[in-house]
Amino acid sequence: MDDSGLLPVRVSTFDELIERGGIERGSTILISGSCGAGKSIFAMQSAYYGALAGEKVYYITFEETPGKIKTHMKTNFGWNVNAVEHEKKLVLESADPFKISMAINAEDEMWRMKGLLFHVDVMDRAIPSKVDRIVIDSLSALSAAFIDKDKYRLYLKILFDSLNRKNSVNFVIIESRQDLGFHSEANIAEFLSDGVIVLYNIRKDQVRERALEILKLRCSSHVMETIPFKITYKGIEIFPQERVF
Amino acid sequence: MDLKKELSGLPESGIVLITSPAEEITKTNMDILRIITGGGIRGVYITVNHPYKTLIKHLERNGIDPDNFFFIDCITKTAGGRAERADNCLFIASPNSLTELGIALTQAIQMIPGDEKFIFMDTLSTLLIYNSAGTTAKFSHFLITRIKLLGLKGIFMSVENELDERLLSQIEQFCDKCIHIS
Numbered sequence: 497m498d499d500s501g502l503l504p505v506r507v508s509t510f511d512e513l514i515e516r517g518g519i520e521r522g523s524t525i526l527i528s529g530s531c532g533a534g535k536s537i538f539a540m541q542s543a544y545y546g547a548l549a550g551e552k553v554y555y556i557t558f559e560e561t562p563g564k565i566k567t568h569m570k571t572n573f574g575w576n577v578n579a580v581e582h583e584k585k586l587v588l589e590s591a592d593p594f595k596i597s598m599a600i601n602a603e604d605e606m607w608r609m610k611g612l613l614f615h616v617d618v619m620d621r622a623i624p625s626k627v628d629r630i631v632i633d634s635l636s637a638l639s640a641a642f643i644d645k646d647k648y649r650l651y652l653k654i655l656f657d658s659l660n661r662k663n664s665v666n667f668v669i670i671e672s673r674q675d676l677g678f679h680s681e682a683n684i685a686e687f688l689s690d691g692v693i694v695l696y697n698i699r700k701d702q703v704r705e706r707a708l709e710i711l712k713l714r715c716s717s718h719v720m721e722t723i724p725f726k727i728t729y730k731g732i733e734i735f736p737q738e739r740v741f
Numbered sequence: 742m743d744l745k746k747e748l749s750g751l752p753e754s755g756i757v758l759i760t761s762p763a764e765e766i767t768k769t770n771m772d773i774l775r776i777i778t779g780g781g782i783r784g785v786y787i788t789v790n791h792p793y794k795t796l797i798k799h800l801e802r803n804g805i806d807p808d809n810f811f812f813i814d815c816i817t818k819t820a821g822g823r824a825e826r827a828d829n830c831l832f833i834a835s836p837n838s839l840t841e842l843g844i845a846l847t848q849a850i851q852m853i854p855g856d857e858k859f860i861f862m863d864t865l866s867t868l869l870i871y872n873s874a875g876t877t878a879k880f881s882h883f884l885i886t887r888i889k890l891l892g893l894k895g896i897f898m899s900v901e902n903e904l905d906e907r908l909l910s911q912i913e914q915f916c917d918k919c920i921h922i923s
Contacts (some may be wrong), residue, residue, distance in 0.1 A: 701871075703834040705841060724840045737847065740881050741839035
């Protein structure tokens, strides 16, 4: 672990794309991409290898159940999430986005408090000491649960504020449109985040190719190119020397 | 034309573009491969025309040892063939998966021991069936630059008259030598 205030991302050669070789603690990074682009794999790879390196990781899922995630990660990439969970390095929990939404709608004047309490309390209870890395998978599931989009935007503001107060690197997953060069709808999440990593799943006639780019990163300069990557039996493999055609 | 003489003058990291009439291209390919591998060099064979399995048989029939190559097969999967796992071949989804082809080439080069290696591409003109002329030119430039940076030899085959004039002149300027077989 780096004591300089930087935390490596630990996803293949991703850290080579960042001049400082990692992300500043206290940063919240959006992982944006279309369906099947590899967002959850990216986040879990970072979480898993972080945990293996001795970090404390908290992963909250609003979509797949923890059991399913563990099975898929073990089957596809050989990552033993159960083992790092058993060693209390990684906590993988699920939450129902509709319950959060309902709680907020039920007591209007208290909703800020409830939103904050949910995340801060759950995280603090899960990992009593410090948290190095937090993953929220995903905002899209949360967004779908909110009927009132103004409340959702305000909720996001509080969520990002609460994450940024932690001395951790936080990854927040969001689904976006898939076209290369058009990563997402302009939204408050991008504005609030300290960085945006976009994963593309590009269709070329009958086949698809994957690529990623760092669209924004406040803590460091970074490569500006779109870099190809593949999902292999090792997880995400990034090829900084290659080009997307 | 004395192909052996033409190819022997090539510098260590030289790139040569060879155009041949369609009816001669298969024979020309075999002649060139016999000359290069005869010098004891091993290389990467990028095939856009013949599936790996067919190519192996073809090489053997022509007295060329397939063990001299690591193959990148861009056509088996496109043609709906079964890409069976092979120790000396990487299968690409399609000839328009140029990003994947670039990645595979880097991996294939690493699989071949030694410093002196070659890259053989059969054939550049077939890429035009699956890619635009602009993309083909961009990819060719990337590939040729990569081969030069690695200090390798590159032999790019093309069927005569299948590359349009503009594309041909673009690619020719990236190459160290152009051989037109008539």
